[in-house]
Amino acid sequence: MAKKYWDEKFEIMNESDMKAWQLQQLKQTVAWVYERVPFYKKAFDNAGVKPSDLQKLEDIAKFPFSVKTDLRDNYPFGLCAVPMSDVVRIHASSGTTGKPITGPYTAEDLNQWADLMARGLWAQEVRPDSILQNAYGMGLFTGGLGFLQGAMRIGCAVVPSGAGMTERQIMLIQDFGTTALCCTPSYCLTIIEKAEKMGIDFRKTNLRTGHFGAEPWTVEMRTEIEARSGIHAYEHYGLTELMGPGVSFTCEYYNIHINEDHVLPEIVDPGTLEPVDLGEEGELIFTSLQRRAMPMIRYRTRDICALRRDKCECGRTLITMDKILGRSDDMMIISGVNVFPSQIETVLMEFEEVEPLYQIRLRKKGYIDHIGVETEVKAAVYQSGQETLDNLCKKISSRIQQVIGINVPITILPPETIERSIGKAKRIIDER
Ligand code: ADP
Numbered sequence: 383m384a385k386k387y388w389d390e391k392f393e394i395m396n397e398s399d400m401k402a403w404q405l406q407q408l409k410q411t412v413a414w415v416y417e418r419v420p421f422y423k424k425a426f427d428n429a430g431v432k433p434s435d436l437q438k439l440e441d442i443a444k445f446p447f448s449v450k451t452d453l454r455d456n457y458p459f460g461l462c463a464v465p466m467s468d469v470v471r472i473h474a475s476s477g478t479t480g481k482p483i484t485g486p487y488t489a490e491d492l493n494q495w496a497d498l499m500a501r502g503l504w505a506q507e508v509r510p511d512s513i514l515q516n517a518y519g520m521g522l523f524t525g526g527l528g529f530l531q532g533a534m535r536i537g538c539a540v541v542p543s544g545a546g547m548t549e550r551q552i553m554l555i556q557d558f559g560t561t562a563l564c565c566t567p568s569y570c571l572t573i574i575e576k577a578e579k580m581g582i583d584f585r586k587t588n589l590r591t592g593h594f595g596a597e598p599w600t601v602e603m604r605t606e607i608e609a610r611s612g613i614h615a616y617e618h619y620g621l622t623e624l625m626g627p628g629v630s631f632t633c634e635y636y637n638i639h640i641n642e643d644h645v646l647p648e649i650v651d652p653g654t655l656e657p658v659d660l661g662e663e664g665e666l667i668f669t670s671l672q673r674r675a676m677p678m679i680r681y682r683t684r685d686i687c688a689l690r691r692d693k694c695e696c697g698r699t700l701i702t703m704d705k706i707l708g709r710s711d712d713m714m715i716i717s718g719v720n721v722f723p724s725q726i727e728t729v730l731m732e733f734e735e736v737e738p739l740y741q742i743r744l745r746k747k748g749y750i751d752h753i754g755v756e757t758e759v760k761a762a763v764y765q766s767g768q769e770t771l772d773n774l775c776k777k778i779s780s781r782i783q784q785v786i787g788i789n790v791p792i793t794i795l796p797p798e799t800i801e802r803s804i805g806k807a808k809r810i811i812d813e814r
Pocket residue numbers: 475476477478479524594595596597598599617618619620621622623683685706708709806
């Protein structure tokens with residue numbers, strides 16, 4: 383019989399065993415960086431803590447945080463804990479927000495990463511007889527090679543199509559009988575839109591699962607993808623600083639399980655940096671537990687979500703995280719209200735007339751930030767006259783007012799105006 387879990391030992395480990403495992407790994411990792419990375423030695427010394435202060439898991443709270451600028455200040459390899467002779471690969475972030483973040487790996491780091499990717503993909507129905515089309519960008523970005531290695535570990539037939547050339551993606555799905563599609567959720571929507579224009583229904587192909595990640599997307603967006611393609615839309619989450627994708631993955635119940643045998647999660651209040659309770663929203667913090675080339679200690683991801691330890695029907699005991707509300711970098715303060723693009727997305731997706739395409743224009747009037755939301759509507763709706771469109775804009779505005787509490791003007795752009803994403807969609811156009 384085929385196994386249900388890729389790594390049963392850790393995926394269904396009970397909480398106390400997991401905590402014991404985490405503590406043991408944590409002690410080793412903290413000592414590892416203290417001895418090898420001057421940045422951490424100095425940071426620990428300044429905070430008056432030493433690796434031996436770590437007696438129980440909660441003691442992690444005594445250790446200093448690390449942030450993106452620490453990586454930038456030590457660019458490119460200042461936080462690397464091993465000599466280059468032990469590094470076998472170096473990835474870098476796509477640089478959404480400035481200079482790239484580097485990610486060096488030892489051979490064992492790569493091995494573990496591949497295994498974690500296999501764990502997630504296995505939970506998402508990928509098997510040796512799957513045909514997996516990997517449309518994440520190949521190269522420096524961790525997405526492409528991360529998914530490739532995980533799929534190879536399972537032994538499925540990988541089609542490394544890379545990002546872009548959308549018509550060719552659709553041809554490959556049809557001709558090769560692709561069963562699993564890996565890409566960003568926004569690129570999947572680009573592919574679906576193009577297929578619809580070509581008169582192709584993915585329900586009539588072998589495509590069954592999508593493995594989406596690398597950017598925030600709402601439940602409403604996921605539902606739209608599933609309704610328009612007939613696939614089950616699974617999710618992956620990760621960041622270059624912590625290896626890339628492979629930090630967490632959804633099971634069939636859409637719960638996002640964190641690979642907590644490899645990364646220790648915490649949630650803190652982004653203002654006070656004090657830990658918050660399970661179920662409470664805050665900034666996600668991770669400490670590497672097994673990585674050796676560049677272990678991160680209490681790394682502030684700037685991603686906002688909550689952690690939960692609820693029982694999941696899939697049987698996995700791995701802690702879960704809520705869907706990411708957004709990055710704190712993308713948080714806008716409008717009329718004193720904190721707004722994330724995902725909140726706008728949720729409202730827009732309530733409207734059947736609206737396409738899942740939008741951008742938020744951020745402007746300054748005097749000292750105050752204002753936003754305007756631009757979206758596209760279905761072609762038929764667009765042709766139905768200015769009055770209809772004006773009414774629709776009013777309806778969307780008043781719904782945003784009701785849900786988020788701010789007044790936002792809506793502009794409906796002509797079809798095909800908003801740039802179609804092949805990777806991470808750009809939601810905010812900052813004109814300040
Ligand atoms: P960059 O910072 O250049 O985008 P990364 O590829 O390392 O480089 O991006 C990691 C970030 O992408 C995460 O911190 C998070 O903000 C976002 N991300 C990745 N996966 C998801 C996901 N499933 N849901 C929401 N956001 C995600």
